[in-house]
Amino acid sequence: MASSFAHVAITGASSGIGAALAEAHAAPGVRLVLGGRDAARLAAVAARCREKGAEAAVQCVDVTDAAAMRGFIEAADDLRPLDLVYANAGLGGLRALAAPDGEAIEAAHAIIATNLAGVVNTVAPALRRFVPRGAGHLVLVGSLAGRLGLPHSPVYSASKAAVAAYADGLRRLTARTGVTVTLIEPGFVKTPMAEGVPSSALMQWSAPRAAAAIRAAVEARRPVYAFPFALAALLHLARHLPRPLVDAILSAAHRKSGQP
Template identity: 50%
Template sequence: MRAPPQAPRSILITGASSGIGRALALAYARPGVALALIGRDEERLEAVAATARGNGAEAEIGLVNVRDQDAMARWIAARDASQPIDLCIANAGITTGLGPGDIAESPQAVRAILATNLIGVLNTVEPLIGRMCGRGRGQLAFIGSIAGLRGLPYAPAYSATKAAVHAYSESLRGRLEPCGVTVSLIVAGFVKTPLNDSIEAVKPFEITDVEAARIIQAGLDRGRAVIAFPWPLYFAARLSQLLPSRLVDKIMTRFQVKVPETQDRAN
């Protein structure tokens, strides 16, 4: 049985200005912990850092766009050189999708979500893989989604990005864990965040971002390979993989869902 990782003291979180990223930053904020918080909204990010400092943690903010490979590499390398990162949580993400009657997503929106949800993840972890392996310790955590288990007809590009993150993290896990680097995939259901609030749909088993952070932190503390919640929705998604594809298509298209198009653009 694999031993759980040591309690992290230097933690990098992307998308830390709101939602799950913010909740995780505050969950980890305590004396002896140094947080490196990356985001694009300076006011909100500084507010998170100030609260974390009030809880006894050190907190540094980085106003970096995860899509910018060079800027991410420079910022993360500098941070790791001064305070080696024990835990990196690749959390930053956006959503986009379709409304009833829509046929296809905007190509600009599709490329924006690929740039953030997939390329942004690569830009986050790539600067740390060699460094963590060289030290023989560390932990990489990827925020995936139940949408990554089965393509959703109202969110094709979002589903594709999360499926890619799932495959990437699973591939890294087998490669890096022999080097002492733990890799964990978080398969999240509906979490009440500003991102999720923009979606008009029935959201079964929705939980708060604070509850999600508690579940994620507990799983990361144990070094779990997969941290999935809520279990009923995760089980249903896994079951759908075993059923006839067109049957699942018919079931899924019965749901009335409206996912607004992201206004982000790749460039």
């Protein structure tokens, strides 16, 4: 697929969806700026991208550090104007599972700091560059978990619901500026982070399949792309059913899963 994006920044690029997105965009004439916290894994992803003909730069950066993220975005944009920024880094999986008495406060704060504040820390400096020049595409990676409060991960669900609301607000804010905003809401994707999560095999996609679909949605400038369609439709329906019924169904499913 020929791309209209020649300079792409991706957070959370060392594994999972982020790594797969890097490889999906890698091609001759494309420059990738890959951010993550694992230097060895970032280097491996960059090497695979270079094999496809892309230029790939890497930087170890923590999305919860606002100053570091501003530097990450601005340095990349100073070298060559960014066309596309993926706010993809997230904290989930087993680290987001709640005990019977809820998430530990430290874990809850870490989830919010990464999944919500980390997205803001990525988007805000990019927006300051995109709006004045009337161009640029922001992609915020949420989750279908943001459509319902899941009993096994209430804080994770809340963080992804906030990302969805943030994306909607940004899209409306930038409607006349030439900046495009896309919200991506994945279901279960086969990544190390998903291992051990209740029902993670349900309609699960591989990371390369997810990345290819996300890239196609971004190239098409779609405002929202949720997958798989059947699961997204099911969750959409659940939001319109009586809340006590949905509570009973999800609570029973959680108990049946055998999770704490």
